[in-house]
Amino acid sequence: MNAIRQILWLTQKDLILQFRTKDTLALIFMFSLLVVLVFSFAVGPVFPLDLEERSKLAASVLWVAFVFAGIIALTRSFDIERANGAIHIIRLAGIDPSNFYLSKVLSNFIFLTILAFILTPVSLQFVESLNSVSVMTLFKLLGILSIGTLGLCAVGVILSGMASTTGGKESLLSVLLLPLVLPVIMAGTKCTVSLLLTESLRGTFWITLLILYSIVFLTISYLLFEFVIEG
Secondary structure, eight states, X not given: OHHHHHHHHHHHHHHHHHHHXXXXXXXXXXXXXXXXXXXXXXXXXXXXXXXXHHHHXXXXXXXXXXXXXXXXXXXXXXXXXXXXXXXXXXXXXXXXXXXXXXXXXHHHHHHHXXXXXXXXXXXXXXXXXXXXXXXXXXXXXXXXXXXXXXXXXXXXXXXXXXXXXXXXXXHHHHHHHHHHTHHHHHHHHHHHHHHHHHSSOOSSHXXXXXXXXXXXXXXXXXXXXXXXXXX
């Protein structure tokens, strides 16, 4: 019970600070929108009439914007704790490193899931695919994005903790994170295309890969985070 209180308290602290300052919110939303606009103007104004090609375009736009937005959010994840040695104060307060890790995953997961709920219909609208998607399919798509978010945060939080102690953390995090989350991007894109085409997930390989990746890396990072925070 004490562990749950620690995780919830730390998560609440992160979310309050993020929504109070609003600078990270504005930066991530504007950057995501810019990525969507660049893709839309590069391919448009006349988009492919073929449903399969349009579904692939929509999935590509959505996941590229989402992953890069996630990198920005994760890069700033440890700014407050690393500033003026605040992370050592948290450790002296008796916070278990594993609980600290889970709180960071949870706060980033909530933050990026909210972003996904905003970004998904916007992205589909810009590539003229929103009208062909049912409400149920849209919720399924948000579910896929939520699973992908968990995988992204599971890896991204521990790498962000490592990169936060070095100079050029933005570049370092991108170099380390993108190769590791490639399975998330591939599986998420494939599932998205399948949903937009058939409104169902054809086969179980990609959704299984997405779920297993998230669980495996969440477990490994949970066990190893103590060595990162002590660095």
